Amino acid sequence: MPNPFHAGFGVSPPLLVGREGVLDDFAEALENGPGATGRATLYTGARGSGKTVMLNAVEDLARGRGWLVVSETATAGFIGRMTEQHLPRILRDLDPKAVQRRLKGVTAPLGMGRVDWATAENHQVMAGLRSQVEAVTNLLAEHGTGLLITLDEIHRNQLPELRELATTVQHAFREGRELAFVGAGLASGVSDVVNDDVLTFLRRAERHGLGSVRRDDVERGFREPIEAAGRRVGDPALQIMVRATDGYPFLLQLIGAQTWRLHPHLDEISVDDATEGVERARRRLGTLVHEPALRTASDIDKSFLLAMAADDGPSRMGDVQARLGVGTSYASQYRLRLIAAELIEPAGYGFVTFTLPHLREYLREQAAAGI
Template identity: 50%
Template sequence: MGRNALIEDFDDGLDAGPGAFGRATLITGQRGTGKTVLLNALEDCAKARGWLTIAETATTGLIARLVDDHLPRLLAEHDPHGFDRRITGLTAGPVGITTTVVPDEHRPRPTLRSQIARLTDVLAVHETGLLITVDEVHAGDRAELRELFTVYQHAVREERDIGIVVAGLPVAVSEMLSDQVLTFLRRAQQVDLAAVANADVAAALREPIEAAGRTIADEALGIAVSAVRGYPFLIQLVGDLAWRANRDATDVSVDDAEHAARSAPRRMGAMVHAPALQGLSQVDRAYLGAMAVDDGPSRSSTVAERMGVAPGYGSMYRQRLIDAELIRPTAHGYVDFAMPYLREYLREHAVGDAPER
């Protein structure tokens, strides 16, 4: 499903009522494919309908942040009965009658479920609802995600106006779908953000240039499209580099496009590749370095040979890098890099020595 189709389905789900298809959405995609941008777009759709939104990332403490920060803040802003006074005594004074108020020690402690229930009750009066988005669920604490999704299911059964959109890397999300408590995710609308078609890349590059009063020739556009390699992150990067290469010219030229094509890999290396490689072990880095020798997909046995390790030993790190979405299997026994220009980045940077046997 394309991005525009997903947004339309999400819009329809918000209008259709509690439990409607599209209100629970699972977005997967490689790094840089636009998951966070799409989450932002869906949040904007909800806000345009008057819904309240909570945007979070699945790092440790997710439930605590919802219960102690986001939900209390929204309740304080929107619940007209949020401040409850209890009169325990009256005192007559020279200027009138005063009351004393003490905390109710027996008041139930707010929970994720009770706070969502109260907030959606308040919003129901205004015919709106609550949207929760959670990015990077692949890195989340499984127990916290179970709690969030379980509470969401209860809210749906109670016909509350609530939606949830989560996003993460494909392999890790696939593992989540096997969790017995998280099975409802299998029934959610699932969207895999694959590479963008060249025609769509061309339109995404040309339209803002022309909207700003400049032009770009077909040859220059073709160079820019090739540099993007269908990767959403690179659309804006290549377009920006080509635009700024010669700001005063009315036309984005072939030279401008070639400048962008040369500069984009280096910029992507600093912005995407370097952070993605942080935290890798020495052996992980050695595996990637051994792959970077090839101009295309690498044979797994050849990579192990270059590392000086047994094939079985190398396969363990092969799987780790697949799980990290840095490489992907192509054909039986072959792997390739999952992100554009990662091979070139590795060739230019030391990634670690081969491990001792």
Template identity: 35%
Template structure:
């Protein structure tokens, strides 16, 4: 039985990581080029649906293939404690923990700065020491190390993230100061992934200035020609066919948005499959686009508005009259009846969160595909 090659589920590996080749290459080179290589510390940013989680999955696959140990975490309260638990999983049982800067662990009393109390005896064990101990273990070979991926960084406290970044900084510095050849040094690699504003806050924190030297990977829309070619290649590999014009029509409907690429691909392929046909037709494309739009609204457009202030929603509604074209700042001022300073304030906030983007001098447009259309329909 033929299997649908498109994977729109969050974090599920798609058949082709189109448009992400340079990020994958830089990460791979970071692991292969030894201690101190730039690709070992990366910051991946992008809006929801741009493929951050998928990219982290690929990074972990690459690291595992190279015999690195991998620790994967999704940021949420207690992420720093869970990292220590994972690193010390083969060691004594951890009874209580706190990580510098001061972080309260739910259900556990605060400990002194960076100290962990063990059941066997009391030994100061910071996150830094937990990483160092795992690196010194015989389970990690020469020139290998530990990869830590932190997804959804916007869900973690800045204190947690600073603590993790600081620990990695100290471990990396200690490794660099040894006289072991770089090719034999055991190292640590870390990748933070999240929405742009939160990752920017992490970089700009005075405690984690070393992250300003990290490789930045800002995920953006995929060129439509690449999308079209990926559709053609994936469809053929799955045992079906489609013509060039239909592939281009499907690509245009995605706006190059990675999640929409997977949705359109999935539903157009499934439409042909329901007909027991090996040919994806124009009707399948139309059905796929319609089904993909519904799924995209629920998974991307609605969540993109969650947590926005009422003033920000008001600002966005002022853009819908021009959608899909850009809107002049002066028109937003007149449509909302607000002052120029009010408009400038929320323009800056929405650009920072990548909900809108600058579209030229005095112009803004939606940064999330189809969001303007969604707002029109739900107004």
């Protein structure tokens, strides 16, 4: 039987669990019309917390209401991709004649005569983000729908382009246009951007931290896809799987996938399968999540993390400092660096803990293996 689970970044799960409230907020913002705060929304969370699939979900939701969607990732040139590809395509699909009518307005002062398709497209290419968004929202208003722009992996590296997008969105909001914007990124990246002076509207955006998923939701996230795909799982096996996720969405899919594939032709997932599946998932988590997360960490960052890994729970900063044999200001400087990198987070006064599940075990294994 085909495996319903698939652990891959950006791949929507068989069942999206624990995010109903967040999705409802967005649906409501679409209904409530221009001016609703949720018309600008930001999702933040660690790698694997489900940011990209939430963008997929809001896009589906908007499309279901007849909205059109421009979906981009904040890598260099995203504005160009919007103005040269997505928006011209939408305009062409919506109403080719309107494109030409509009273009006449654009080309008239240049004294151009005939507007054929080639020139029409060329000029549309040159039209800026703002005028294209205006054209699209004008056309959509005739149908009573609007435009959703989503932007994944928001990061300060793309500040100039983000400013351009923000200015356009802000104008459209002010003019009462049917436009919504949903962005996603690591909390640190999003905070940097939100604190930029020009991006004030993002500061007022609704922010949702995509944290861990509740236990009963994780249970549903396993059981329902398993049953829908024609197999069963008993409670003891299910509890082994649920507990091992720590509420971490990526691990839900990874454990589901690894457990399923052990005996895909048997009716029921056994306790042995669950135990083995969890073990395999943990090993793969190192390659898929921990290793990439640590790729940009310096040697000192890693020693700090290793010093933390000596504890079984949150680490006291005083202990970490003593283990490293460094002074308070040095340690606190690295603490801030690692918080910004989303590898650790504050855990009450004077304590820090790991952001990613099982990073502690991963670091211990690496240390034991002498890597």
